[in-house]
Amino acid sequence: MTPxxxxxxxxxxxxxxxxxxxxxxxxxxxxxxxxxxxxxxGPSGCGxxxxxxxxxxxxxxxxxxxxxxxxPVTGASRDRGVVFQGDDSLYGWLTAVENVEFGLRxxxxxxxxxxxxxxxxxxxxxxxxxERKYPAELSGGMKQRIQIARALVNEPAMLLMDEPFAALxxxxxALMQAELAGIWKTTRTTVLFITHDIDEAVTLGTRIGVMRxxxxxxxxxxxxxxxxxxxxxxxxxFLRYYKQVYEMIRDEVAKSIARTD
Amino acid sequence: xxxxxxxxLWSWYGGYALGFVSLFLLWHLASVYLVSSVLFPPPAxxxxxxxxxxxxxxxxxxLWASIQRIxxxxxxxxxxxxxxxxxxxxxxxxxxxxxxxxxxxRFIPSVAMITVAVIWFGIGEASKIFLIIYTTIFIVILNTAxxxxxxxxxxxxxxxxxxxxxxxxxxxVALPATVPYILTGMRLAMANSFTTIVAAELxxxxxxxxxxxxxxxxxxxxxxxxxxxxxxxxxxxxxxxxFRWGIYTFAGKYSPAT
Numbered sequence: 001m002t003p004x005x006x007x008x009x010x011x012x013x014x015x016x017x018x019x020x021x022x023x024x025x026x027x028x029x030x031x032x033x034x035x036x037x038x039x040x041x042g043p044s045g046c047g048x049x050x051x052x053x054x055x056x057x058x059x060x061x062x063x064x065x066x067x068x069x070x071x072p073v074t075g076a077s078r079d080r081g082v083v084f085q086g087d088d089s090l091y092g093w094l095t096a097v098e099n100v101e102f103g104l105r106x107x108x109x110x111x112x113x114x115x116x117x118x119x120x121x122x123x124x125x126x127x128x129x130x131e132r133k134y135p136a137e138l139s140g141g142m143k144q145r146i147q148i149a150r151a152l153v154n155e156p157a158m159l160l161m162d163e164p165f166a167a168l169x170x171x172x173x174a175l176m177q178a179e180l181a182g183i184w185k186t187t188r189t190t191v192l193f194i195t196h197d198i199d200e201a202v203t204l205g206t207r208i209g210v211m212r213x214x215x216x217x218x219x220x221x222x223x224x225x226x227x228x229x230x231x232x233x234x235x236x237x238f239l240r241y242y243k244q245v246y247e248m249i250r251d252e253v254a255k256s257i258a259r260t261d
Numbered sequence: 262x263x264x265x266x267x268x269x270l271w272s273w274y275g276g277y278a279l280g281f282v283s284l285f286l287l288w289h290l291a292s293v294y295l296v297s298s299v300l301f302p303p304p305a306x307x308x309x310x311x312x313x314x315x316x317x318x319x320x321x322x323x324l325w326a327s328i329q330r331i332x333x334x335x336x337x338x339x340x341x342x343x344x345x346x347x348x349x350x351x352x353x354x355x356x357x358x359x360x361x362x363x364x365x366x367r368f369i370p371s372v373a374m375i376t377v378a379v380i381w382f383g384i385g386e387a388s389k390i391f392l393i394i395y396t397t398i399f400i401v402i403l404n405t406a407x408x409x410x411x412x413x414x415x416x417x418x419x420x421x422x423x424x425x426x427x428x429x430x431x432x433x434v435a436l437p438a439t440v441p442y443i444l445t446g447m448r449l450a451m452a453n454s455f456t457t458i459v460a461a462e463l464x465x466x467x468x469x470x471x472x473x474x475x476x477x478x479x480x481x482x483x484x485x486x487x488x489x490x491x492x493x494x495x496x497x498x499x500x501x502x503x504f505r506w507g508i509y510t511f512a513g514k515y516s517p518a519t
Contacts, residue, residue, distance in 0.1 A: 058418050078424030089415035093437045093514045103423030106433070134514060147419075154423055 002070060003031040004158065004190055005055065010064035012050050024050045026216040028064070030209055032158075037184055037191045039201035041249065042211030043256035048194045052162050055192065056082050069157065078103060081151030083161040087143040090135040096146050097122060097131035103154040121149040124183060141172040148183070158190035165200070177203050181231075198249065202241045203231050210248045213256035221248055302484050307491060310484040319473075324492060326468040330386065331454045334393020339447050341394070342401030346443075349402065350409025351435065363402055371396035371457045375464050384465035389458065396457040397450040401443065408442025409435060440515040444508050451504060455497050470496075 010028040013021050024047040032038045042048050053059045055066055057076040066073040068080070082089075091099055097118050104114035122131055125145040135143055144164050151159055165173040181204060184191060195201050201208045208223045225241055232238060285304045292303040302310075314320035349356040349363075371392050378395075382388035412435060420430045462471025470489050477486035 056422060076421035080422060082422040084415045088413035089419040106423060106425040106429050
């Protein structure tokens with residue numbers, strides 16, 4: 001069976017204004033199967049977000065190829081819904097429900113139908129009753145829920161999430177992780193989830209790809225997480241996975257810190 | 262929420278009222294005790310003169326002439342400036358092409374253009390409206406273009422990932438995201454229009470608040486000069502408040518906060 005997404009020897013080099021090349025990722029290869037929750041974990045500055053931007057189609061790889069369902073990715077498409085880290089992707093002049101139905105409206109869906117669907121997804125992310133508020137009136141966690149609902153209502157083949165909870169406080173983050181796990185169990189949408197938090201990756205992922213420190217980053221190793229059902233941070237199994245990931249990433253974090261110093 | 266109780270009314274407008282009262286009080290004191298000259302009439306005298314000028318219809322005639330010119334030029338200048346600014350902010354080649362115009366012309370003050378305007382369009386309405394358009398258009402263009410370049414890239418990316426076309430992104434994302442900047446530009450342009458219209462009317466006009474000032478100087482009608490000055494101040498204040506009120510009422514959701 002062919003994977004849903006495959007990165008084949010992908011390279012992305014950025015050129016600075018001074019003309020200096022920075023190879024963010026090089027010889028990057030990875031595969032994501034349909035229905036899995038793939039966490040891409042790595043130290044800061046390792047090119048995780050670059051990988052997401054390439055798959056989203058916001059940027060084109062310098063070389064190599066990214067295939068989705070056997071076809072090369074050539075630009076953004078509603079096959080791949082995106083949840084961004086900050087709230088600057090939300091439309092401040094639209095209410096919560098209008099934000100959620102944006103994609104449906106662009107597609108020309110009738111008002112009553114798209115409203116009904118948007119409300120269903122707002123309920124899925126626990127935002128019922130907040131639909132007429134503007135993003136500025138909502139908390140950070142609620143704004144991320146709007147983003148998730150806005151992406152899911154479009155029924156994309158997969159969901160790309162770029163550290164969506166990194167800017168939230170610890171309590172909200174834990175809550176959002178639990179809710180996302182629940183949403184994923186309901187929808188079974190394939191997810192690529194970018195994070196630098198081992199705990200988050202082990203909590204959510206069915207597989208965890210650990211990246212090397214940048215530049216010229218690539219996947220160092222992939223860990224299958226056989227934790228179905230309850231994932232509590234005090235479980236022995238959870239801790240074993242945590243340790244395994246930690247040992248794989250430790251050197252990379254050290255390298256990444258040494259480079260920034 | 263509009264104020265309901267007297268106390269609310271006081272906390273909303275009390276400071277304002279006090280400020281205005283103190284302004285007129287200081288003026289009165291300065292005029293009566295400090296200067297005590299017919300060249301600096303106290304507010305009461307100016308007010309009485311204003312009442313007379315309103316009764317005879319002279320003040321309203323001048324006021325209306327100035328307002329008409331400002332409105333015509335301001336609306337035309339904004340209608341031209343917004344699309345040009347949007348195009349400059351959205352397309353690099355357009356910006357490169359038009360920047361020499363905006364960057365060159367905006368440093369020639371509209372007051373300096375009065376001479377040319379009068380030579381080209383005479384002393385009638387056309388020259389005044391031309392000058393107000395001139396003074397409005399560059400501020401609106403610059404603010405609109407700045408608004409377009411200030412759009413968070415993620416807003417555009419999100420729309421792309423939601424399946425929006427380029428055209429849809431322009432009308433449903435770029436345009437609404439720029440509205441706060443456009444409105445700010447228009448508000449600044451409105452303030453500039455006042456400066457320009459008075460200067461233009463000072464030099465060449467048959468009526469208007471600037472003409473009133475000029476006549477006052479010619480015939481030593483000091484009270485008339487002060488009536489015109491106070492009218493300008495009040496008119497500017499009221500128009501700016503109305504503009505702000507309009508923004509909050511009709512475009513509150515386009516607030517720059519988000």
